[in-house]
Structures are given as C-alpha cells and as structure tokens.
Amino acid sequence: MAVNPELQAELDRLGRSLRERLVELITELTPGADLTALFLDVPTVVEWREPPLYHYAALFRGMRPSEVPAAELAARAAALLGAAGWEVRTWREESEGRPVCMVGGSRERVTLKVRTGDHTSSVMFEGETPALPLSEPREFQWPEPIRTEETVTPGFVLCYECDGLGACSYCGGRGWSLGGDGLRHGCRGCDRRRYCLICRGAGQLAFSELSPYQLGYYRDRDPG
Ligand SMILES: [Zn+2]
Ligand SMILES: [Zn+2]
Structure with missing residues (x-):
C-alpha cells in the first residue's frame, strides 16, 4: 500500500491531539500514573476496506487519589477539557447497581471518555481518533499470466485451473476480494495464499505427472 503522506500527516496530527489531551488528563487527575503504558505510537486498522481505515486509539487505567471523590474528579476532567477547547458532556451510568461518573470530550472528531466511580479507585481513560484511509483508492490491476501457449515449458501444459495465470484466478493474487x-x-479460492493452488503458482503442470482426473481437462489436446 502506497501511503499518502498528506493523509498520514492528518491522522498523525489527530493522534497527537488525542495523546496530548490524554496525557494532561492522566497526569492531572491520577498523579503518579505510568505514562509509558499509554500506547499511541502506531495507527491500527479499524476496517479492512479498500483502502483500509486506520485510527489511533488508547485505553489507560489510572488510580483515583483517595481524597478526591469521583464526582469531583469528573468535574475536574470536564473543566480541563473545556479549557482546552473541547466539547464536553457529562453523564451518569450504573455499573452493577453502582453509580459511575462519565465525562466525554470531542474535538475534530477525536473523542475521549473518562470513567470513574466512588466504588472503585480506577479511573479509565479511553480515546480514539476518527478512522481514516492512509492511501488513495486504487484500481486493481489484474496480473498478466506467467505462462502462455507460447511460453509454456516443453512437456508441460497450461494449468487447467488458472490457465497460466499462476496467481489465484479468483482473487487475481490479492488474497481477498471486496x-x-x-x-x-x-479469498476462499486460494485460502488467502494468493497463488493458484493447483499449479502452486507455476501456471503450468508437467503433463506426465497429471492424474487421470486431471487428464480429463486435456482430453482435446493434440497428443503430438
Ligand atoms: Zn494454476
Ligand atoms: Zn485467491
């Protein structure tokens, strides 16, 4: 896949924005947290489309200081996000009958959530960028056959399955189809292996090694 540097730069920028905000929230709200556990280094595939969609995403667990009630921590999180120009939403949820304070923030389609409750010392931080393509859509080029009637090795015949293509004739050698x-x-034709399973990618088969079943494909062949 040829990555488009502009698309990559845009996703990286959103990833940095997410990281910056998460680092601020984590250090302010759960002091002493080990930030090396915040993994936001490489974008991951969200959906195998053509082109595939990537995003940055992180999940981090910090510890709520015992003297800070959950509601107060949530209010601080909301204030920090608001001060950074993020849209903020707060709400309450229940987890196994116990109240949970939720804070959501969004900016430029980057979203994050902070979740805590008085029943737990955990503060969960969660965030993700939008899912974006890193390359332009590309028209698939069906491959050229690696063997033809003109180039088949003497004593060999073109593979009856791929007709000399060598690549899987169902997917054209991509290993998948849309x-x-x-x-x-x-691709179920090649079980994602990309090459023709009958000739193992050679495009041709040794005539003397054909099974009686395989010979059936060449019944009309001139024995000379
Ligand atoms: Zn073949
Ligand atoms: Zn295939």
Missing part, C-alpha cells in the same frame, strides 16, 4: 459490504473478505 464484498458487497465494502469490506475485504479472505
């Missing part, structure tokens, strides 16, 4: 849902589906 489904009606817009997602990549592993």
Whole structure:
C-alpha cells in the first residue's frame, strides 16, 4: 500500500491531539500514573476496506487519589477539557447497581471518555481518533499470466485451473476480494495464499505427472 503522506500527516496530527489531551488528563487527575503504558505510537486498522481505515486509539487505567471523590474528579476532567477547547458532556451510568461518573470530550472528531466511580479507585481513560484511509483508492490491476501457449515449458501444459495465470484466478493474487459490504473478505479460492493452488503458482503442470482426473481437462489436446 502506497501511503499518502498528506493523509498520514492528518491522522498523525489527530493522534497527537488525542495523546496530548490524554496525557494532561492522566497526569492531572491520577498523579503518579505510568505514562509509558499509554500506547499511541502506531495507527491500527479499524476496517479492512479498500483502502483500509486506520485510527489511533488508547485505553489507560489510572488510580483515583483517595481524597478526591469521583464526582469531583469528573468535574475536574470536564473543566480541563473545556479549557482546552473541547466539547464536553457529562453523564451518569450504573455499573452493577453502582453509580459511575462519565465525562466525554470531542474535538475534530477525536473523542475521549473518562470513567470513574466512588466504588472503585480506577479511573479509565479511553480515546480514539476518527478512522481514516492512509492511501488513495486504487484500481486493481489484474496480473498478466506467467505462462502462455507460447511460453509454456516443453512437456508441460497450461494449468487447467488458472490457465497460466499462476496467481489465484479468483482473487487475481490479492488474497481477498471486496464484498458487497465494502469490506475485504479472505479469498476462499486460494485460502488467502494468493497463488493458484493447483499449479502452486507455476501456471503450468508437467503433463506426465497429471492424474487421470486431471487428464480429463486435456482430453482435446493434440497428443503430438
Ligand atoms: Zn494454476
Ligand atoms: Zn485467491
């Protein structure tokens, strides 16, 4: 996949914005947290479309200082986000009958959530960038056959399955095909192996080694 530097730069910028905000919230709200556990280094694939969609995402657990009630920590989180120009939303949820304070923030489609409750010392920080493509959509080029009637080795015949293509003749050697849902589906023709399973990618078969069943494909062949 040829990465488009502009698309990559845009996703990286959003990833940095997310990281910056998470680092601030974590250090302010759960002092002493080990930030090396905040993994936001590489974007990951969200959906195998064509082109695939990537995002940065992180989940981090900090410890609520015992003297800070959950509601107060949530209010601080909301204030920090608001001060940084993020849209803020606070709400309450229940977890196994116990109240949980939730704070949500969003900016430029980057979203994050802070979750805590008085029943636990955990503060969960969660965030993700929007899912974006890193490359332009590309028209797939069906491969050229690696063997033709002109180039087949003497004593060999073109593979009856791929007709000399060598690559899997179902997926053209990509190992997947696009489904009606817009997602990549592993090719069942080659079991994602990309090459023709009959000739193992050679495009041709040794005539003397054909099984009686395989010979059936070449019944019309001139024995000379
Ligand atoms: Zn083949
Ligand atoms: Zn295939």
